[in-house]
Amino acid sequence: MSDTITRTIDAIADRSNSVTNECDYRNSEGILICGMCNQPKETRKKFPLGSGTYKYFPIKCLCDEQAEEEEAIRQKRDEIKRFIEDGIPDIRYRGYNFEQDDNRNPKASELCRKYIKHWSDMKESHYGILFYGDTGGGKSFYACCIANALVQSGFRVLVIRLSDLVKNRNNKLIQDIDLTRYELIVLDDVGVENATQTAYNIIDDIYKNNIPLLVTTNLSPSELKVPDTLDKQRIYDRILQMCCITQKIDVSISRLEIAKERSRKALNILNQ
Numbered sequence: 705m706s707d708t709i710t711r712t713i714d715a716i717a718d719r720s721n722s723v724t725n726e727c728d729y730r731n732s733e734g735i736l737i738c739g740m741c742n743q744p745k746e747t748r749k750k751f752p753l754g755s756g757t758y759k760y761f762p763i764k765c766l767c768d769e770q771a772e773e774e775e776a777i778r779q780k781r782d783e784i785k786r787f788i789e790d791g792i793p794d795i796r797y798r799g800y801n802f803e804q805d806d807n808r809n810p811k812a813s814e815l816c817r818k819y820i821k822h823w824s825d826m827k828e829s830h831y832g833i834l835f836y837g838d839t840g841g842g843k844s845f846y847a848c849c850i851a852n853a854l855v856q857s858g859f860r861v862l863v864i865r866l867s868d869l870v871k872n873r874n875n876k877l878i879q880d881i882d883l884t885r886y887e888l889i890v891l892d893d894v895g896v897e898n899a900t901q902t903a904y905n906i907i908d909d910i911y912k913n914n915i916p917l918l919v920t921t922n923l924s925p926s927e928l929k930v931p932d933t934l935d936k937q938r939i940y941d942r943i944l945q946m947c948c949i950t951q952k953i954d955v956s957i958s959r960l961e962i963a964k965e966r967s968r969k970a971l972n973i974l975n976q
């Protein structure tokens with residue numbers, strides 16, 4: 705064996721590498737055993753192979769492996785928390801998830817669940833969804849169900865109103881949001897008032913970077929298809945290209961009914 709190899713082996717086999725707790729002990733072969741899980745914290749090999757003296761190399765006991773796993777889980781949780789704080793700045797959007805789904809629109813729920821199930825294909829081909837319908841039906845709710853489920857799986861999503869994104873980009877004092885960091889973008893509440901050059905530039909950026917896009921709008925696909933100005937046409941063309949799946953969200957439960965239902969639930973709790 706060359707000197708370099710010998711020195712490398714000696715460095716690895718340096719027994720000070722074996723972190724020793726007070727309860728650790730050595731067995732009859734001189735191997736360090738963890739006092740907590742009773743698994744070896746070292747393995748021994750003869751060098752030169754077979755004939756030489758034993759050298760002891762540190763290995764992980766069950767506690768070390770468990771600690772590493774817990775650390776990995778903690779890091780993942782912290783990362784998801786950062787993704788949510790960064791990509792879903794509006795707290796209202798964070799609360800929209802499948803657990804809150806009252807199945808008032810089973811078709812929409814099913815579409816959202818299928819979209820998540822086939823996410824890798826949707827992402828690969830950058831297929832998006834257009835949620836349209838009157839105000840109050842829950843278009844944002846369904847779009848956010850998808851966004852929140854994906855962020856929990858570790859994907860980077862951005863959920864924002866198009867008007868806020870436009871405001872942000874027009875404000876030279878604050879840093880523009882780098883859209884390319886996201887794997888899915890939800891533009892909430894796209895309406896006629898958004899037909900500006902900045903709005904077009906934003907939507908075009910999303911298009912050029914092949915980022916799957918979910919849009920919620922009060923405009924119907926037919927209104928999107930026959931806009932009355934060229935500015936609108938440029939924007940809507942892009943949106944229809946990207947949001948090739950369309951889902952109508954009907955207002956099936958009126959706000960009054962929702963209020964009644966909430967009141968009933970509150971009284972139930974109070975009367976328990």
Ligand SMILES: [Zn+2]
Pocket residue numbers: 738739740741742743765766767768
């Ligand atoms: Zn252990």
